Amino acid sequence: MERLEVKGLHHHFGFTEILKDINFTLTKGEVLSIVGPSGGGKTTLLHLCADLLDVEEGSVTNTFASSSFAFQEGRLLPWKNVIDNIAIGLLAKGNSKKVAIEKSQKIALRFGLEEEDFEKFPKDLSGGMKQRVSFARALVVEPSLLFLDEPFSALDIGLKKELQTVLIDMIAQKEISILFITHDLMEAIRLSDEILLLKADPGHIVKKFNYSLPQSERDDKFVYGESAKILQDAEIIDTFELELK
Amino acid sequence: MKFAFKILKDFPGYLWSGWGAIASIFLFIAFWDVGNQVYGNLVLPSPLETFKTLSLMLQDESVWTEINITLYRASVGFGLSLLFGSVLGLVAGFFATASMMSRPIVTILVGMPPIAWIVLAMIWFGMGDETVIFTVIVASFPIIFVGALQGTRTLDGDLKEMADSFKLPWHMKFIDIYFPHIFSYIFPAWVSGLGMAWKIVIMAELLATSNGMGASLAVARSQLDTPTALALVVIMIGSLMFIEYIILEPIKREVELWRD
Numbered sequence: 001m002e003r004l005e006v007k008g009l010h011h012h013f014g015f016t017e018i019l020k021d022i023n024f025t026l027t028k029g030e031v032l033s034i035v036g037p038s039g040g041g042k043t044t045l046l047h048l049c050a051d052l053l054d055v056e057e058g059s060v061t062n063t064f065a066s067s068s069f070a071f072q073e074g075r076l077l078p079w080k081n082v083i084d085n086i087a088i089g090l091l092a093k094g095n096s097k098k099v100a101i102e103k104s105q106k107i108a109l110r111f112g113l114e115e116e117d118f119e120k121f122p123k124d125l126s127g128g129m130k131q132r133v134s135f136a137r138a139l140v141v142e143p144s145l146l147f148l149d150e151p152f153s154a155l156d157i158g159l160k161k162e163l164q165t166v167l168i169d170m171i172a173q174k175e176i177s178i179l180f181i182t183h184d185l186m187e188a189i190r191l192s193d194e195i196l197l198l199k200a201d202p203g204h205i206v207k208k209f210n211y212s213l214p215q216s217e218r219d220d221k222f223v224y225g226e227s228a229k230i231l232q233d234a235e236i237i238d239t240f241e242l243e244l245k
Numbered sequence: 246m247k248f249a250f251k252i253l254k255d256f257p258g259y260l261w262s263g264w265g266a267i268a269s270i271f272l273f274i275a276f277w278d279v280g281n282q283v284y285g286n287l288v289l290p291s292p293l294e295t296f297k298t299l300s301l302m303l304q305d306e307s308v309w310t311e312i313n314i315t316l317y318r319a320s321v322g323f324g325l326s327l328l329f330g331s332v333l334g335l336v337a338g339f340f341a342t343a344s345m346m347s348r349p350i351v352t353i354l355v356g357m358p359p360i361a362w363i364v365l366a367m368i369w370f371g372m373g374d375e376t377v378i379f380t381v382i383v384a385s386f387p388i389i390f391v392g393a394l395q396g397t398r399t400l401d402g403d404l405k406e407m408a409d410s411f412k413l414p415w416h417m418k419f420i421d422i423y424f425p426h427i428f429s430y431i432f433p434a435w436v437s438g439l440g441m442a443w444k445i446v447i448m449a450e451l452l453a454t455s456n457g458m459g460a461s462l463a464v465a466r467s468q469l470d471t472p473t474a475l476a477l478v479v480i481m482i483g484s485l486m487f488i489e490y491i492i493l494e495p496i497k498r499e500v501e502l503w504r505d
Contacts, residue, residue: 052410080503
């Protein structure tokens with residue numbers, strides 16, 4: 001069984017403690033999100049899980065066959081056009097140039113890019129289009145585990161929903177597992193099987209919420225209802241400092 | 246290969262866009278002619294006379310020998326600067342200590358007037374090729390070195406992280422992530438290094454050798470042969486413009502298409 005297991009994870013930058021005793025397990029086909037206020041160590045945790053940072057204390061065991069990462073700000077290569085940007089992960093995996101280009105064009109169309117955009121450089125793309133390209137680049141390699149670093153935060157509502165729908169389809173077919181960090185509770189409720197609440201200074205998990213209704217059956221009513229419910233929760237109020245002072 | 250082909254394909258269009266530049270050159274020549282009419286032939290020969298002298302000179306074997314000598318010195322000096330400047334600059338850029346230590350040295354190299362280098366080189370190497378080549382190297386090396394250094398120092402950490410997340414093999418990391426960025430810094434440095442080399446080679450020859458275009462310029466001066474002096478200047482500027490606008494600029498446009 002493919003899984004990502006985090007056990008007793010601590011992390012420091014210099015003398016500042018960033019993460020304290022993080023434990024969780026993500027299994028195949030599951031969506032786990034970590035929510036918390038900005039600056040709470042979410043990104044650090046994600047980078048540790050994705051092996052972009054070295055683990056200092058505790059352990060991260062990743063047995064997923066493959067993984068990829070979609071970043072908050074796109075991170076496209078400015079000197080490559082749309083298709084070459086998408087193809088980079090495929091080429092790194094040793095696909096031939098021809099196959100990589102074909103697959104990239106196909107997924108670009110699926111993510112709402114048009115053929116006339118294929119040759120464009122990132123400087124000529126809007127923010128939303130860049131994020132589409134970034135998503136396409138992460139998903140074209142058919143990862144069994146996807147890391148998402150607040151990828152929807154800069155998008156308008158329509159595009160946000162469109163990209164989430166693509167993910168929900170993939171989740172429904174059990175194609176993919178997702179580790180997702182966000183500060184947007186509604187987003188987390190729409191997509192996740194399990195939500196971990198990360199409280200800052202130092203980052204530690206204070207509460208877990210589970211949702212068993214399949215993602216494809218979650219409508220707006222469900223999301224709003226659950227959000228309203230979760231916002232009453234004392235730990236949530238405390239973590240996000242929602243109380244009016 | 247595909248790249249070279251694209252440069253060739255866009256070349257006629259690029260040339261066609263040069264009419265404005267040609268018009269401004271003609272305007273310059275017109276002002277030159279006005280200067281001739283005001284100050285007379287001895288001070289400023291007319292463009293017509295200059296170009297006549299030029300065409301006579303270009304039919305002369307010995308002038309070509311001088312040009313070749315100068316070309317040889319400039320290319321050896323520039324070639325060495327290009328090689329060592331690029332390599333050392335890249336290496337220095339990858340190590341914080343090396344880049345910190347090299348900065349004052351570069352400031353010394355850049356700050357020291359080339360004429361002082363020529364004097365030193367004449368004492369060290371005597372009158373000959375080595376003096377000229379040495380001066381060209383000290384003048385153009387720091388420019389290229391700094392370009393390469395800046396290129397490596399400014400590599401984007403976010404893109405590196407992205408490359409790691411896709412587990413790019415080292416050769417792809419170099420070709421797709423590092424190289425285009427570094428090249429966008431190092432290529433303009435090569436161009437300015439080349440311009441510098443071409444200017445310095447003439448100056449060094451004028452002072453330190455008995456052959457080459459710089460020496461011919463010195464001879465023209467001593468004989469008050471202004472048309473020949475101007476014709477030599479036309480050759481120098483013409484060749485620099487050819488290299489810059491016909492060879493380098495089209496390449497630069499193609500490689501920097503992705504820039505804002």
